[in-house]
Amino acid sequence: MIFAVVGPSGAGKDTLLSGALAARPDLRLVRRVITRPTKAGGEDFEGVTEAEFQTRLAQGAFALTWDAHGLRYAIPHDQINGPQDVVFNGSRAALPEAVRVFPDLRVIVVTAPDAVLAARLAARGRETVSDIATRLSRAAFTLPDGIAATTVVNDSTAAEGISRLLAALQPVRA
Missing domain, CATH: 3.30.63.10 (Guanylate Kinase phosphate binding domain)
Structure with a gap:
């Protein structure tokens, strides 16, 4: 299975992916x-x-x-080759092409409230106040037509966010 994790800057995608990979050695990060x-x-x-x-x-x-x-x-x-499930940190804008290239792609959107995003972006110190405002203006988005996703809200502790991502990485039950 191939998973794309997308979401706004500051949502904590890298933190959650790191925790999920530690908990699931059968999962491989691209x-x-x-x-x-x-x-x-x-x-x-x-x-x-x-x-x-x-x-x-x-x-x-x-x-x-x-x-x-x-x-x-x-x-x-x-x-992306091999028997393991793989996950990659993707781009919302690239999802239509990603779904075309990987027909079985499962999309996971990691997000957080604007106040949480702003605080995380400020804490990492890579963006100016103007850059943060620009990133926040792009934080809310609609997925392209025909693309379904599981949403993980990362608004609590890292452990809670990782638990939510692990739940989203489970196989779909028929």
Whole structure:
């Protein structure tokens, strides 16, 4: 099974994913390729130049790509193969293409109230007050037509959010 976790900045996607992976060793996180220096920190990703990204794209190395916040992102083919369930931190804007590429994709939206998002964004210290306001203006969204998702509200402790994400990662019961 392939899961895409999407949601606004500050929702805690990386924190919840880290906790879910620790609790479920059978789950594998896709290591994304991003056109920013690896030393930029945050999640574990492969930082590449725009030229390297373009070369690998032309070689067919990526199953899915998208642009966001002035950067390019990719899910490499070699990251989604294998018997394990895989999860990737995706983009809401890329969901229509993701569903086309991965027909059985399950989408999980992680979100939190605006006040919680604002506090988390301010605490991480990477954005200006103006940047935070811009991110908050994009926090609410509607999924593209035909795409269903499970919503995880991350408005409490990390442990509670991880528990909610683990519940969303369970197989669908018929």
